[in-house]
Amino acid sequence: MSLGGQPMSPRRHSVSVTEPVTTDPLWCEEYGYGLGRTGGILVLKYRSAGALEFGENRQDFLHQLYWSPDGMLSSRYGARTQFVGQREAFWAHRAVTHEVRAADRQTVYRLCLREVPAALGGLRAGAVSVNPEAARLIQAIARRTCDESEALAARTRIMAGLGPTTADFVGHHATGTGFALTVARALSHDPGDEAGLAEWAERLHVSVKTLQRDFEREFGMPYSKVRTKLRLSTSRVLLETRPVADVAHRVGYSSPSAFITAFTKEYGCTPGRYAGRGHEL
Structure with a gap:
């Protein structure tokens, strides 16, 4: 990663693609700005026809942030597995495996x-909020x-737009x-949570009507539909390596x-056929 300070031409990287395909299985574009300096940043943009897997990764000199604008990410560090939605990223401090x-068909930015963003000091790894800017x-x-000057100015604002807490x-x-x-953040981290709307309202000390109205305002759909979409989006990350019954649970x-x-209603094919048709969805 000792690259020059200008934007670089797209370059291929050897990230695992679970589903073999006959066309280009993985494309990675690489952009570096101010590299070799504390205030530099390297951006890797991945997209694949099959599932992407960054397995057993560890960087002893660089901190890493993974974000996808169009799907869920599954992350694991130590014994903990966590799912991360589009409004969040997964942060890994250097030397954390x-x-x-x-x-x-999901774009992932790495x-x-x-330098550690100010709000993430002390966080070894985990889901962090990414603000719209x-x-x-x-x-x-x-x-x-x-x-480069635009990118380095943007880097400062990107780092300021990260936060580790639910309040952030x-x-x-x-x-x-x-x-x-x-509620949506909690469900994205653990889509198997069986709590209904009434239980969530009780946990938050609000009425069911208030909570449902807030779901309609934020997402334009009721709680049940938001939960279903989160569950199905998460299942797509798991189906490449786990049996359908395990994923369902x-x-x-x-x-x-x-x-x-x-x-099937959401994606037009059964989960059992998904591994073979995923690149067509």
């Missing part, structure tokens, strides 16, 4: 840094038309009371048949 997975700027600097997450994204976003379905019905 970790794994990250994404589903097929930022490598020498930071999300926009991550995509903006991963292109050949971005010059709600503060970054809420347009309403924030209750619905608090992990994402909160009472039976494989209920999961198969919901998955």
